[in-house]
Amino acid sequence: MKAYIEEAERDLLHTYNRYQIVLDRGEGVYLYDTDGKKYLDFVSGIAVFALGYGNKEYNDALKAQIDKVIHTSNYYYNVPAIEAARKLKKVSGMDRVFFTNSGAEAVEGAIKAARKYAYLKDGCTDHEIIAMNHSFHGRTFGALSVTGNPKYREPFEPMIGHVKFADLNDIDSIKSQLTDKTCAIILETVQGEGGLYPASEEFLRQVRALCDEEDILLILDEIQCGMGRTGYMYAWQKYGVKPDIMTTAKALGCGVPVGAFLLTEKVAANSLVAGDHGTTYGGNPLACAAIEKVLDLFEKDHIIDNVREVAPYLEQRLEELKSKYDCITERRGTGLMQGLVFDHPVREIIDRALEKGLILINAGAEIIRFVPPLVITRKNVDEMISILDTCIGS
Numbered sequence: 001m002k003a004y005i006e007e008a009e010r011d012l013l014h015t016y017n018r019y020q021i022v023l024d025r026g027e028g029v030y031l032y033d034t035d036g037k038k039y040l041d042f043v044s045g046i047a048v049f050a051l052g053y054g055n056k057e058y059n060d061a062l063k064a065q066i067d068k069v070i071h072t073s074n075y076y077y078n079v080p081a082i083e084a085a086r087k088l089k090k091v092s093g094m095d096r097v098f099f100t101n102s103g104a105e106a107v108e109g110a111i112k113a114a115r116k117y118a119y120l121k122d123g124c125t126d127h128e129i130i131a132m133n134h135s136f137h138g139r140t141f142g143a144l145s146v147t148g149n150p151k152y153r154e155p156f157e158p159m160i161g162h163v164k165f166a167d168l169n170d171i172d173s174i175k176s177q178l179t180d181k182t183c184a185i186i187l188e189t190v191q192g193e194g195g196l197y198p199a200s201e202e203f204l205r206q207v208r209a210l211c212d213e214e215d216i217l218l219i220l221d222e223i224q225c226g227m228g229r230t231g232y233m234y235a236w237q238k239y240g241v242k243p244d245i246m247t248t249a250k251a252l253g254c255g256v257p258v259g260a261f262l263l264t265e266k267v268a269a270n271s272l273v274a275g276d277h278g279t280t281y282g283g284n285p286l287a288c289a290a291i292e293k294v295l296d297l298f299e300k301d302h303i304i305d306n307v308r309e310v311a312p313y314l315e316q317r318l319e320e321l322k323s324k325y326d327c328i329t330e331r332r333g334t335g336l337m338q339g340l341v342f343d344h345p346v347r348e349i350i351d352r353a354l355e356k357g358l359i360l361i362n363a364g365a366e367i368i369r370f371v372p373p374l375v376i377t378r379k380n381v382d383e384m385i386s387i388l389d390t391c392i393g394s
């Protein structure tokens with residue numbers, strides 16, 4: 001493993017402070033490194049592999065599609081994309097789908113659709129977007145421009161421009177940034193990367209009402225909190241506060257790189273048209289075969305029921321841990337998207353957990369984030385807690 005790591009550090013651009021393990025294969029909620037050591041996985045590739053590793057039905061579906069055709073082009077129709085779009089519309093309640101290769105690209109498309117919608121109304125090219133402080137929407141320029149972390153943006157300025165930042169769960173802060181040029185408000189229904197902050201029901205309703213009054217589009221980024229993680233297919237469904245545009249990715253393909261932005265018919269009919277947007281790979285047959293099978297398995301295996309059953313238990317066990325240690329100041333999050341806030345950096349704790357066979361990840365320097373596969377059991381939660389307990393303050 002050491003030799004692999006040395007070679008990686010010579011060849012790969014150092015844009016990650018990687019944990020010192022080389023992962024090799026997975027089985028259920030466990031991963032194995034190249035030395036054969038077993039790890040309980042509470043990260044799932046950052047909220048991606050919802051179904052657990054080595055799911056036979058999922059693997060077989062991909063293999064079958066590989067044997068048929070992997071890629072064609074968006075200039076032709078393909079059956080997996082048609083099936084995936086139908087199923088995605090059904091679970092989301094949205095009307096139109098555009099498939100992308102990643103989360104960031106879904107955000108790019110959402111921003112373009114929102115700007116085009118405003119452009120078609122008044123012909124102006126100076127529309128503004130309101131985004132949230134502490135938000136994370138991805139690393140490409142459009143997505144980065146609406147990411148509420150100045151540290152990620154500054155070295156790459158100028159951004160796309162005309163973006164203003166407000167505070168989550170503070171409608172007055174949004175109103176203070178509102179102008180007659182505002183075309184969209186973008187937010188994560190539950191902030192992930194930025195520290196596991198859920199948007200409150202009251203705030204979502206207020207933002208929705210504001211958008212309706214002013215004909216501003218509400219873009220909900222469900223890339224991390226979507227796909228069942230909060231106990232609802234999409235987190236906004238808990239409150240019924242429907243977006244005009246929604247982004248989804250991460251668990252959507254369960255590891256095959258794919259995302260999507262979805263629009264209501266009203267936005268679809270008044271924004272992007274032929275020639276406005278495109279992608280070579282987005283929604284290719286292999287990616288869409290993955291989406292289709294993931295959505296089938298969510299239903300067949302009652303994935304969301306499992307989240308609802310296990311999440312309160314995870315929450316309870318994390319609360320117990322918080323009571324035990326003064327250095328844990330808060331537990332935040334919802335469903336199987338939880339965070340423990342420490343009063344010091346958590347890197348050392350995560351390193352110790354790795355040594356003891358537990359994979360965890362941070363969200364910011366002082367928060368441990370828990371985004372396990374959605375198929376975990378209470379027993380897995382107990383196993384995680386008992387390892388983590390030995391890594392804190394030791």
Ligand SMILES: *Cc1c(COP(=O)(O)O)cnc(C)c1O
Binds near residue numbers: 138188225249
């Ligand atoms: C991960 C993430 C993104 C970016 O997705 P990529 O696939 O990494 O481009 C965007 N928004 C949210 C909320 C995310 O968690």
